Amino acid sequence: MSTLKPWIKRLNPLVESLMAGLIGLVIGALIMLAFGYNPIAAYISLFSGSFGSVYSWAESLANATPLILTAMTFAIAMRGGLFNIGAEGQLYIGALAAVAVSLIDLPFPLNAVAALGAAIVAGMLWSLPVALLKLTRGVHEVISTIMLNWIAHFFAFYLIANVLTDPKRGEKTISIIESARLARILPGTSLNYGLVIALIAVAAILFLLWRTSAGFEMRASGYNQEATHYAGISLRKQVLRVFLIGGAIAGLAGAVQVMGRPPTYAVMSGLPQLMNLGFDGIGVAMIGRNHPVGIVFAAIFFGGLMVGGRIMQFSPGVPLELVRVVEGVIIITLAIPELRRLFTFFLAKFKRGA
Amino acid sequence: MRSFRVKILALLISLFAFVGGPLMGTAAAAGKVALVLDVGGRGDLSFNDMGFKGADEAKTKLGVEVVEIQSNSAADYLPNLQNAARTGDFDLIVGVGFLLADAMAEAATEFPNQNFAIIDVTWLGKPNLMEIGYEENKGSALVGALSSMVAAHYGKDKIGVVLGIEIPVLYKFEAGYRYGMHWGNAKYEKVTGKKANVGLLWTYTGTFSDIAKGKAATEAMLAQGAGLVYNVAGPLGIGDLEAITEHLEAKGKSAGPPFMIGVDANQDYLGDGHRVLASMMKRVDFGVYSAIESVVNGTFKGGVTILGPNNGGIAMSGKQDLADFIDFGIKGGAISASDRDSITKNWTAMRGAIPGWIWDAVDELKAEISAGTAEIPCGWCADTIGEIRDKYPD
Missing domain, CATH: 3.40.50.2300 (Response regulator)
Known part of the structure; x- marks a missing residue:
């Protein structure tokens, strides 16, 4: 491999991912065959359904929007050597903060800006205890984020049922007023300007991580804590940074989903349009190698799978449960290269005793 | 490495060629x-x-x-x-x-x-x-009448209703159940000459998914002496029934009373066939x-x-429905096929233990509803539920 030219080397992850994806498709096909469904017809509808037309592209991009953001929450932490799985809860809180603030009668476009801002702040606040617990009491972030996710879950249920409830329809919060919603990019589809917001966030994180000293410090602490510390960089500051930025982005994901996604523009009881977006983001980050640009492509692919999965229920008639199994297989195989790399990285770290 | 990739490609192509042929045609359907x-x-x-x-x-x-x-x-x-x-x-x-x-x-x-x-x-x-x-209000009136008469028959002075989120659709259930309870009280007095004072316990749990809340609400009602509990919160009925089952087990019994009243589907087959007295069937099917x-x-x-009741969209569960829904329960994995006979037997015994006039009275109310002589509140009572609660009190 050492004789390869550098530009080919840079393509290596892509080749690796394509191979992994192919293996996933084959395993998925075998599963469908085993259950008596035609895998060719299923895959044709999967890919034509996700990327076969302008409409399906728009839907795939709409699904990718919140995932881009939640994946970045995970990726930033990963770059800083931390394992942040708190995007799920921060997303709920962000969405509800956006709904709550949109109820204040501010003029357009101030109302939309205020709602987005509130979601960012709410996501940060929900993430803050994770950083504080880690810094003051040494609580591992996996434990505290899992717990805070559940607290957010039930707190959200409470808010939907008792505080932000739509008086005419108890199953949802009051809908965000029309002027505060994110407009659709393409009429008749779910694609809205949330995508633009997500891409701006990607650019901002790219700049932060690779063009600022703060980003350098964060990445350095992820690579080697002792060396970073020796170089005079405060590790405690990095923990705070990682979780606050991560919380802000996850909160934004919730706001974008509830302000941009038609047709209800409200958080529904049971959180059905938010549930799992935070956890799916982890998968997206893995597939995207924890790099903002990789994440954008991975999220579009992931979003496409979700859209195509709907279509798979139509023509070959594959039931949704099996569609999910096949999607899961494809996602796992795609994530394996990064999982392997992370595993060896953390194993080495563990052996060093850090 | 290269030959490996070629092999995978070849495998893929042959796999797709193998399965591509069949399964392509579809038969013409009526629609x-x-x-x-x-x-x-x-x-x-x-x-x-x-x-x-x-x-x-x-x-x-x-x-x-x-x-x-x-x-x-x-x-x-x-x-x-x-x-x-x-x-x-x-x-x-x-x-x-x-x-x-x-x-x-x-x-x-x-x-x-x-x-x-x-x-x-x-x-x-x-x-x-x-x-x-x-017309959930009309079906609820039927099971409400049944509930109060059966409660009175077993010497209980309370019936309960466990509801989900407080939304206007659920007011229809509550209003109808209240009407039915009062109708049943009056009927009981007229037939037996004894005073019936069955009152209502009602709880909006605020959820259609938290089964534990259904159980807790039902336990509270049973503790206050409820003879029947009407489930108006979909899956929470599982919790309602669990509370009733445990309440009976504590007394070394299996069969009700207390009973549950099922909702939407016919849920009579649950609880071994003798803890769900009847169901207010809303025939989504x-x-x-x-x-x-x-x-x-x-x-x-x-x-x-x-x-509604006139065109079969709303009905109280009967014998034929039980057979249908035992199949439905078997298909859904809630019960096994070997339970069929014992459930049918228990159910028949449970219903048989209740005087025939009570069942006739429910049919009578149904006829009144069909004829339009009984006016059941309410078609849409987002604004009037307060008045209805006053008119047909707890």
Whole structure:
């Protein structure tokens, strides 16, 4: 491999991912065959359904929007050597903060800006205890984020049922007023300007991580804590940074989903349009190698799978449960290269005793 | 490495060539229908499964082809409807449940030439959308009358109702149940000459999914001496029944009273067949079936259709329903086929232990409702539930 030219080397992850994806498709096909469904017809509808037309592209991009953001929450932490799985809860809180603030009668476009801002702040606040617990009491972030996710879950249920409830329809919060919603990019589809917001966030994180000293410090602490510390960089500051930025982005994901996604523009009881977006983001980050640009492509692919999965229920008639199994297989195989790399990285770290 | 890749490619091609041939043709059907469900999906033994039941019947009786489309997330509702409409293949697209209301409103406007139908929604008003609502208040009055008479018969002075989220649709259940309770009290006094003072315990749990809350609410009602508890919160009935089962076990008993009253589907077969006295059946299956039938017959038209006791959309569970729904429960995995006989036996014994005049009285109320002489509150009581609570007090 050492004789390869550098530009080919840079393509290596892509080749690796394509191979992994192919293996996933084959395993998925075998599963469908085993259950008596035609895998060719299923895959044709999967890919034509996700990327076969302008409409399906728009839907795939709409699904990718919140995932881009939640994946970045995970990726930033990963770059800083931390394992942040708190995007799920921060997303709920962000969405509800956006709904709550949109109820204040501010003029357009101030109302939309205020709602987005509130979601960012709410996501940060929900993430803050994770950083504080880690810094003051040494609580591992996996434990505290899992717990805070559940607290957010039930707190959200409470808010939907008792505080932000739509008086005419108890199953949802009051809908965000029309002027505060994110407009659709393409009429008749779910694609809205949330995508633009997500891409701006990607650019901002790219700049932060690779063009600022703060980003350098964060990445350095992820690579080697002792060396970073020796170089005079405060590790405690990095923990705070990682979780606050991560919380802000996850909160934004919730706001974008509830302000941009038609047709209800409200958080529904049971959180059905938010549930799992935070956890799916982890998968997206893995597939995207924890790099903002990789994440954008991975999220579009992931979003496409979700859209195509709907279509798979139509023509070959594959039931949704099996569609999910096949999607899961494809996602796992795609994530394996990064999982392997992370595993060896953390194993080495563990052996060093850090 | 390279030869490895080639091998994989070859494997893929041969695999696809192998399976590509068969499974391509489809037989001509009387029509093609898409059934779009909310995130609940299959397996709730209640609302959604009833929707599937109607579609299954349409498949066998009318020969239509049915495509089921489940939703992964609330964000899927609109795209699922749009995707189905965009294919242009479907004679009818049915949305099962009021959670799809907003998405349905938008899809029906976007595709004016596509026939749509929706269950439990009656306020959208589109020319290409059949909206199917139910007279849950009337069915609740029937089980309310049964409850108070049975409670009085067993010497209990309370009946309970465990409701879900406080929304106007649920007021219909509450109002009807209150009316029925008072009707039953009066009837009991008239027939037996003894005073019946059965009162109501009611709780809005604020959830349609937290089963533990159903259990807690029912335990509280049982502690206050409730003889029957009416489940008006879908899956919370599992918790209601658990509370009743444990209450009976503590006394070394298995059969009620206390009983549960089931909702939506016929739930009589649960609780070994002798802890659920009756069910207020809201025939979602019937609504789905009749919408499909109207398309097959060419009589489909937009607007609101109300299903009630007169046309079989709402009914109190009977003997034939039990047999049907034991099959439904077996299919759903709630009971096993070997339980069929014991459930039927227990159920017959449970119902037989209650005096015949009580069952006749329920039929009498049903006749009054059909004739229009009994006026059951309320069609839509978002604004009037307070007055109804005063008129038919706890």
